Amino acid sequence: IAAVAEPLGLGRVAEPDEIAAWDIDVRPDGTGLPAGSGSVAMGEEVFVEKCAACHGDFAEGAGRWPALGGGLDTLQDERPTRTVGSFWPYLSTAYDFINRAMTVGYGEPASDDEIYAIIAYILYSNDLVDDDFVLSRENFTSIRLPNEGGFYMDDRIQTEHPLFTRPACMKNCKDDVQIIARVETAF
């Protein structure tokens, strides 16, 4: 697809230690996970210290901050609860995100073991593992989340566009119009 173009010779080759410093991403197949492990018990300690102020002691959420546990089988409810256990498709997303954005920016970065432990505790809080569970790089991809099969590729082109790509009515398009909801202007 790419047009063949001569490189301009701009930039320089990235050094291995530079790539190691910045290449932190983790994928569902486990690519990018560091060595390490953490137990539910250790996770409870770390979670209470680093996470619970916003996410609650039991990952149930505090105030307006997100719940990480609960909500199983609520996705068709009037008010669904979307958590790691009820909604997220892949556990790798939790490792990647906690590492990249949660313990950085909101305090002291956590160690690799601490992040495994936090995730073990979140799994426990979602009733997905027992209280003696230990999460590690080795067993990480054996953990499958309940909603992994709940996602599908954007299909608007097939399911919506044919309905909305039709000549638009211009005259006498309906018999009557009523206001059915309003925001009172707050002057």
Added chain:
Amino acid sequence: MPDTPDKPSSRRAFLTAGAAAGGAMLTAGPARAGDPAITEMQPWRRNLGDPIDDALYGMPSPFEADVIRGRVEWLTPDAYTAINFTPLHELDGIITPNGLCFQRSHAGAAQVDPAKYRLMINGLVERPLVFTLQDLQRFPRENRTYFLECAANSGMEWRGVQMDGVQFTHGMIHNVEYTGVPLRSLLEEAGVKTAGKWLLAEGSDAAAMSRSIPLEKALDDCLVAFNMNGEALRPEQGYPVRLVVPGWEGNMWVKWLRRIEVGDKPWHHREETSKYSDLMADGRTRRFTWEMDAKSVITSPSPQAPVLHGKGPLVVSGLAWSGRGTIPQVDITLDGGINWVKARLSGPSFDKSLHRFYYEFDWDGRPLLLQSRAHDSTGYVQPTKEALRKLRGVNSNYHNNGIQTWHLQSDGRVENVEVS
């Protein structure tokens, strides 16, 4: 300098100004005393103005002090993982002034030192590379005007009407001329391996925002941009470098861009699983809903821009856009969708950019139900909110491009309403 800016179109001034407006025009009768704005010499005529070195980076007139980004505190738990809103009701044309472009950050607006800025390309490439800002500015450049719309724009309106003004219902959007380098040029410099099918774009702020982008899009029209509207990016827009992903949801336009990794599969990161995925009524969820579909809104009259001048000639002004092309046509209705007429488009019609439309008519003072309906260059016609809800339910959060209704009342006030 004027003492107190007192702009008649502000909400605070509405009641007094509205009362005076109707009788002010075309009054017949005996000769009146002249208008003091003319008969009395004004201070700006009598005295010198400000010296040219008074404002070396200029700001708007103090009379325009109401034209600012808007904040809705209850929307987010804090002011760092947060959003604000472009004042669409006060703007015209298609270019959003840099200082008014809405902001969305996930860990505040990073202040990046350009001397320490680096962009890394790694993964499935022949040569993993590091660029400085100066390196990027030595590649051949392009200038393109695109809208950036947050995927959540109008998201608060899925369950019904909620926000009191177009700034808040539709203001998670801006439209800017970007100067940058095609992402394709940088990828060619690194040499993408044949197994490379996806990119991960990642920011350098505390959130290190990351999104998976298919290689086809990256090679098509993505830009690595360093200027907006002719000057350097604003810090809150990613200074010194952001990704431009034309037509696609704003979340993917990674700011403070530090790294592009080439891979063979998507990463399924938090911003494309937990967030920016669209939960349907059946409990299943659309992922990778990248394109922003055709959409429009009347920016004036609107709840924050009431009609202050009474009956007679009235200008309806609005915006239309599509992430899938240009906007050849916009329709307007005054009766809530029973009858439609074509609006008049004015200004440039760029691909995946805002378009400005107008409709002028003689208002007789009767209440109206105003709507606009965009057609895009693929033939797609903007749907009603009800049509979208029938397909998606009310919990999809993102991608609400349903038709907006404003209720213009006899006294000139405008309400956000939903109609049958």
